[in-house]
Amino acid sequence: MPTASISLRDVGRTFGATRALAGVDLDLEPGVIGLLGPNGAGKTTLLRLLATALPPSQGKVSVLGLDPEVPAERTGIRRQLGYQPQEVGFPRGFTAFAFVDYIALLKEWTEPAARHAEVRRVLGLVGLADLGAKRIRAMSGGQRRRVALAQALLGSPAVLILDEPTTGVDPEQRVVLRTVLAEIARTSIVVLSTHQTEDVAALCERVIVLDRGRVRYDGPVTDLTGQAAGRVWLADEPDPAATVSWRTGTGRYRNVGARVRDDVEHVEPSLEDAYLLLRGGAAEHEPAGEAAS
């Protein structure tokens, strides 16, 4: 068994009668791990479990060798944790600097000069060095996401949990953020959920696909993309044999189908093709009994 910094064994989580996660076994090591899945697949629940914001209903979670269910060990985890929730609200009237400074206080940065320097560092990392004094309410959606990311980066955490960090962030800034996260992932475990497969393809070595609370795929991004080889083709019309097809900018249709075809004009598959193929297969073969959150 590999030596993992984070491990989950048969982890499940229910909310009342709704099963959000079931039978999840994972070992996570330093690097960027992408979490893909449709809405309600259990991505946010899994991230909240890893971030110690939520206990599992069953199974065992271990983060950096510590047990989040033991209060002292949970505090130990939190000292090495950065977490950007899916939706971060900001107290009214706060500037970017004031908000990150406030979270830094909670993260035990009590000495003002060191804390302010750290706040400036993380705001600089997310490209907001000159907007520290700007009120968050006056910021764009993308800038607010970056403020939320900045607070997660405080203290260069060993575990960084990011729930849709690039939503609403413009392309240039996404590239900057990818660079920052790739650098952090040299020594830290970065787990990020996203709906943007291009972020996963550009940044992650490993991808986990969740569906209805279960792990549908866990492995290298290249292996998942490879699964779509020979299954993506262009045609002048939508192909009835395809699982999904859509009109591209050239006016032709990109078709993704479960069966390998020889008689068509193949194109290089993308991670999105492979993901859609996986999802399409899941929708066809899966019993509809389990609910998810």
Next chain:
Amino acid sequence: MTGWHLDDDALRRYVERTDSLAEGTSAEQHLLSCEPCRARVNAAASVIDPSVIDPSVIDFAAVWDRTRDAVEAPRPSVFERLLRGAGLPAHEARLVAVASAFRAVWLTGVVAVLGFAALAAAVGHARGVWLFLAVAPIVPCLVVASSYDPWMDPALEPELVTPYPALRLVLLRTIAVLALALPAVLLFGLVVPGETAFAWLLPAVGFVAVVLAASTWVSPLRAAITVSSAWFALVWLLAARSGSPDAIIQGRAQAGFLVLAAGSFGVFILRRRQLRQLRPWR
């Protein structure tokens, strides 16, 4: 580009900041237009022993940091300064003061409702006293609940996964709210005739404890609203049946509120681990 360059001595004095003001200004003017001399300054500055620099000379990096702090770092609010004055460490005063409950609009609303109830009790007849008794005990628990309900404090999720103990944060905010709300209600109580002016105190403490305990199961605001509604119903029932507030003012009832407070606080402490799953009102 100019025809002359700084000689080695002048350059050394400039880098070590031992030159005169006039000489330094002259060197600086020259450096603005002379690339080779700037390169020599950089090379000299990178090997210089910091101990030879006159300590009385301004540390520009520190000045710049202080300037940025003055622009960017949040200034403490009046309430935060009060907390510091009361002996709370600066960082904890900040943590307490950011609670949404200290928003001016919210506090103004609370003061207005209390003022209205106290006025009604002072100038009106028995119904005014009932109104004061109905409103005064629930104000502290509503303000406490709003100081840490995830709906009122939208940043609660990142706050709760920091090493700072959730119990300490909630209690600090509770104590701060009570320190602010209780004197305000007491002040309004001064215009209320008779024992009613103080009869609300123990119910108020009991309700705050009930809200703390209940928020380990349900949203703090939901708990506070439920407690308030129950209290309103009870006060209305008593007023309708007996017309006298004695049932609340008498010793046995007051002792009951004390027991309620102690019991609820005990439950809260026992279930404190559930605080990390604080549920929002909506």
